[in-house]
Structures are given as structure tokens and as C-alpha cells.
Amino acid sequence: MRRHLFILEFALSGLCRRRYKNLALLVAYSLLIFIISSILFLTHALKREAELLLQSSPEITVQRLMAGRHALVPVDWVDTIVSIPGVIDASPRYWGYYYDPFTGANFTVLGVRSSEFPLKGREDLDPEDCLIGSGVSETGLLRTGDSLVMVDPEGIARPFRVAGVFSTSSSILTNDLVVLKEETIKRFFQIPEGYAVDLVVRVANPSEIDTIAKKIKEKIPSSRPITRTEILRTYESLFDWRSGMVLSMFIGALLAFFIFAWDKATGLSAEERREIGVLKAIGWDSSDIMEMKFWEGLVLSSLAYLTGTITGFVHVFMLGAPLLESALKGWSVLFPSLKLRPVIEVYQLMVLLFLTVVPYMAATIAPSWKAAMTDPEEVIRS
Amino acid sequence: MKYRRFLILLITESLILLGLLLWGHYRGQTEFVRLTGLKDLVTSLMLTDLSIWTEARYTRHPSQTDLFSAFQDCPGCLEHFPSGSIVSVPPHLRRPEEIP
Structure with missing residues (x-):
């Protein structure tokens, strides 16, 4: 346990050494999760509201x-x-x-x-x-x-x-x-x-x-x-996060995230490669380096996930989604105030987790694994 | 120790999220009562759609649109058909006061 904590401590020190870069990364990552979670929460709440109300149609x-x-x-x-x-x-x-x-x-x-x-x-x-x-x-x-x-x-x-x-x-x-x-x-x-x-x-x-x-x-x-079923189905598909209007809003945020993750996955900076080489040269195992990179990814993604989800929740259910309103409103002069019933299911939180944290973790660990497998001298010299 | 500060931050954020979810659950129950009251309104007014987008009839009443054209009549609006998405909105439609 202590060993893991020390590796976590080392990973945190590494993140602090590049604090401005990592802070910018955390802000951008949190912002993306905020946008994606806001869309997910809003559409899900609207879907449930339509489902409940239009049962009486x-x-x-x-x-x-x-x-x-x-x-x-x-x-x-x-x-x-x-x-x-x-x-x-x-x-x-x-x-x-x-x-x-x-x-x-x-x-x-x-x-x-x-x-x-x-x-x-x-x-x-x-x-x-x-x-x-x-x-x-x-x-x-x-x-x-x-x-x-x-x-x-x-x-x-x-x-x-x-x-x-x-x-x-x-x-x-x-x-x-x-x-x-x-x-x-x-x-x-x-x-x-x-x-x-x-x-x-x-x-x-x-x-x-x-x-x-x-x-x-x-x-x-x-x-x-x-039929009433057709009415209910209309709203179900309208507010489904995988189709229609939502996807058009969602896809932008998701693409931005994948570009962000892809950038991370395509390689390590020279400084990071040198760090891995030095660690291997002083006796770290590849598994230790992988664990350190795992912790680095986990620290950033868990903080970004929690921050993004909390702000998304507050934005949608406490503030009435003002940032999404103009996107939803279109040409409508009359637009209802979105005071929605907070409905959050574990499924949504899991979707958010798998769409954001998992690809980021994979993008952090994969290039490090490649570097950790290489000879330290070669890594340092490259 | 940095990891302690990180763990404290992580636990604080998790507790905030948990608190929000609990608040949401409690508020959801109160709101459920309000929405159940609104169901009577849906029945008495024989409503078929939510009043969200009022810009066009097919967005105001998506469930009542034509069979053959889900998004019709309005160039520039969200379209099922590619041509409708690339034809821009006529300028006179952008200025409602000029519509006779």
C-alpha cells in the first residue's frame, strides 16, 4: 500500500513540476466534461419529463x-x-x-x-x-x-x-x-x-x-x-443522446475530446520520455512507470470528471441550462424556462465515465507503455 | 504530503456530487408531485406535445408532423433532407416586422 502511495506522491510531484500545462489540461478537460454532462443531463431530464407528462396525452x-x-x-x-x-x-x-x-x-x-x-x-x-x-x-x-x-x-x-x-x-x-x-x-x-x-x-x-x-x-x-405510443416514441428519439438534435450538439464536444485524447496518445513530450528513461536507469521497473502514468491519468481524469459533472449538474438543474438555451432555442421567440426535475441515473454517469475517462486513461498509458518497454539509454538519447 | 491533499480534494468533490445527487433525488420527488398535477392539464387540454420550440409547426408539434416531411417549409432549419440544410434563410424571414 505504502509503495502505491509513494508512486502516487511521485506522480503528483511530476504533475506539479509541469503545473501550468497540467492546470490548463485540467481546465480544458473539465470544460469538455461539463459540456457533455450538461447535454446528457438536460436531454435525459427532458425525455423523462415528456414521458411522464405525455402519458396523459x-x-x-x-x-x-x-x-x-x-x-x-x-x-x-x-x-x-x-x-x-x-x-x-x-x-x-x-x-x-x-x-x-x-x-x-x-x-x-x-x-x-x-x-x-x-x-x-x-x-x-x-x-x-x-x-x-x-x-x-x-x-x-x-x-x-x-x-x-x-x-x-x-x-x-x-x-x-x-x-x-x-x-x-x-x-x-x-x-x-x-x-x-x-x-x-x-x-x-x-x-x-x-x-x-x-x-x-x-x-x-x-x-x-x-x-x-x-x-x-x-x-x-x-x-x-x-397513437399515444407514437407521441411518446417521438420524444424518446428526439431527446435520445444518440440521435437527432442532441447528437448534433453532442458530436462537437465529443470530437473535441477525441482530438484532445488523440493528441495525448500520439506521443510523449521529450521531457516525459527523458523522465521515463532516467527512472528506468535508476532501477524503476516498467510496471512502476506504468503505475506512475496510471496515477497521473487518474488524478487528472478523476478531478476533471468530478468537476465537470458537478458543474454540469448545477448548470442544468439549478441554473436552468442558460448556456445550452440559445442552442436549443433556435428562432423561437417564446421559450419555456427549463426548471427540470433532476433525474440522474447511474447509466448516465457510466456513459460519461466511459466516454471521457476511459479513452483519456488509455491515451495516457499507451505511449508510456511503449516508452517503458524501450531500452533506457535509447529513450534518453532519443 | 501531496497525495493527502489530492485525496482530500477527491473525497470533497465526491461528497459534493453525492450531496447534489441526494438533493436531486429529494427535489425530484417534489417535482414529481408538480408534474403529476400537470398531467391533468394535458388531459383536459388534450395536449400532444411539449411547448419547447415554437418557431415552426413541425418543431412545436413534432409528434403531429406530416408523414413525408419531418422538417419542411423552412430552408436553413434542421433538415432530414440535405438540400434543406444548405439553402440559407431568405432575408425577409429574418426580419419579422417586414412580413406583411
Whole structure:
């Protein structure tokens, strides 16, 4: 044990002799782990949040495709769908997008029936009232009692009184929402009578959802049923660290790390080679030199791993990932505050460990092994 | 002895990480209650997507996009198709106030 501690002590002294170089290395290494861990933590937390929340999304959403594009759905499809055994209910949904030229933001305008009214303490919305998400409220500087003005397809400005603002705690769902009464949204978007934007189908037995979706497609060939599983899978793949958006952010950081490790692996500096030669000449075994290099790698990578992981955690779960926000935001004017539920699994910490520490350790030990195997005189002279 | 200082630093950092994970676990349980409350909102408003990216309809509602074009209509946006990734954004789209 004492022998190992002495070799560790020697390795630390070696690192201290090249303190500025190693300090710079530690900072760069920690920064890379910070970026990679931030991306991993953020996407994993978003994935889990989507998974939890969208479990309550509609079992089946039915769209209509016409000439290869979405089209309004005839409300009489409801009767056809309800006649399928296992379907409890089918109801039309009225919603759309509104581009607000004053703020440059896109709102999602949603119609609700009285029975679905989401504001506690009130039973209904007046036809000229609306509920808005916190993002809409902040962007338009609107408070309860103010008027939200939206221009209808005829170019007439329609004021809607803000009856309530969704709390910021629900902003991941409601940030850009403008909720109107169903009749109001139909009138505002001029949706023809007998049509809806899509249909929502409730199914008695969740295991029958796929079968019922197939039956809907058979009965109405121009329909496009989207099941809840498909919704959940969409978010799972969207936030999976191995695919899509995340990979595009992740790959840069990872490539930087591999260049860093590759640089380390391609060889030792003349000073390091001379040190190995001298140590061998005074009687160190190759195994001792390997152990010393192992300790050097372990000291740097364990400190960088812990520092990077701690700062990544604080960045994502305590500060709301401000450095990643601009990358995620894109052109979005409205972007929810990312107050995410801290979900960290051992799997993530292991992924981080294997992606960063293991290649670095290998990159440190491999060239040292080569140098340690060579004759000391040759090493010193070279 | 340098190794003592190193071990103290290592243990301190490990304890900080452990503390953060424990805090995360505790906070996660509190947040779980909040999110469970939000599930009622998803049900009552019949929501299908999270309100994260509001810049385009296929990013606002990724689960409801067309079958044939996952990222459509917007040159310069993240694209499945190579041409969409290399065509730059028309200048008038960069200045929302000029859109009639």
C-alpha cells in the first residue's frame, strides 16, 4: 500500500513540476466534461419529463390527409370512429397557430369546451376571454384583465380579455398557449361548420389502441391516426443522446475530446520520455512507470470528471441550462424556462465515465507503455 | 504530503456530487408531485406535445408532423433532407416586422 502511495506522491510531484500545462489540461478537460454532462443531463431530464407528462396525452389523434397535406377533418367521422368496438368517445379538437407580428412570436391557439375548462375557481370562459401561457404574458407584457389583440383572417383586430395566466411551473406545456372558447376559435380562424382540426379518440383498453388505430385507418383511408405510443416514441428519439438534435450538439464536444485524447496518445513530450528513461536507469521497473502514468491519468481524469459533472449538474438543474438555451432555442421567440426535475441515473454517469475517462486513461498509458518497454539509454538519447 | 491533499480534494468533490445527487433525488420527488398535477392539464387540454420550440409547426408539434416531411417549409432549419440544410434563410424571414 505504502509503495502505491509513494508512486502516487511521485506522480503528483511530476504533475506539479509541469503545473501550468497540467492546470490548463485540467481546465480544458473539465470544460469538455461539463459540456457533455450538461447535454446528457438536460436531454435525459427532458425525455423523462415528456414521458411522464405525455402519458396523459390523447390515446389516438386522428388527422386527415388530403393531397398529401393536413386538411380539416369532417366532424361526422366521429360517428364512424365511435362505432368501432372499444372506443369510448371521439371529440373534435380546434386549434391552430397564430403569428404575432408585434412580438414576432408564434402562439398556439387552442379551443376548449366548458367541460374541459382548465382554470380552477371558474366554470367557464366568456366568448371574448382568453387564457394565456406565461411566455405569451411576458412577451406581450400582458396581465390578467389586459387585452390580447389578434388579427383574424379578414384583417380585423380582435381584442381578447386575459382571464388568467398559466403559471410558470406549467410553462413546458403552456408557454405559448392562447386558450379560447371553442366557438370563439372557430369564429376567429373561420373554420367551416362541420369541420375540426383533428379528432381525439378515447379508448377503453390501452392494449387495444394499436388495433383501433388500424381499424380507423381501414374504415377511413384518408385518415392518419397517431397513437399515444407514437407521441411518446417521438420524444424518446428526439431527446435520445444518440440521435437527432442532441447528437448534433453532442458530436462537437465529443470530437473535441477525441482530438484532445488523440493528441495525448500520439506521443510523449521529450521531457516525459527523458523522465521515463532516467527512472528506468535508476532501477524503476516498467510496471512502476506504468503505475506512475496510471496515477497521473487518474488524478487528472478523476478531478476533471468530478468537476465537470458537478458543474454540469448545477448548470442544468439549478441554473436552468442558460448556456445550452440559445442552442436549443433556435428562432423561437417564446421559450419555456427549463426548471427540470433532476433525474440522474447511474447509466448516465457510466456513459460519461466511459466516454471521457476511459479513452483519456488509455491515451495516457499507451505511449508510456511503449516508452517503458524501450531500452533506457535509447529513450534518453532519443 | 501531496497525495493527502489530492485525496482530500477527491473525497470533497465526491461528497459534493453525492450531496447534489441526494438533493436531486429529494427535489425530484417534489417535482414529481408538480408534474403529476400537470398531467391533468394535458388531459383536459388534450395536449400532444411539449411547448419547447415554437418557431415552426413541425418543431412545436413534432409528434403531429406530416408523414413525408419531418422538417419542411423552412430552408436553413434542421433538415432530414440535405438540400434543406444548405439553402440559407431568405432575408425577409429574418426580419419579422417586414412580413406583411
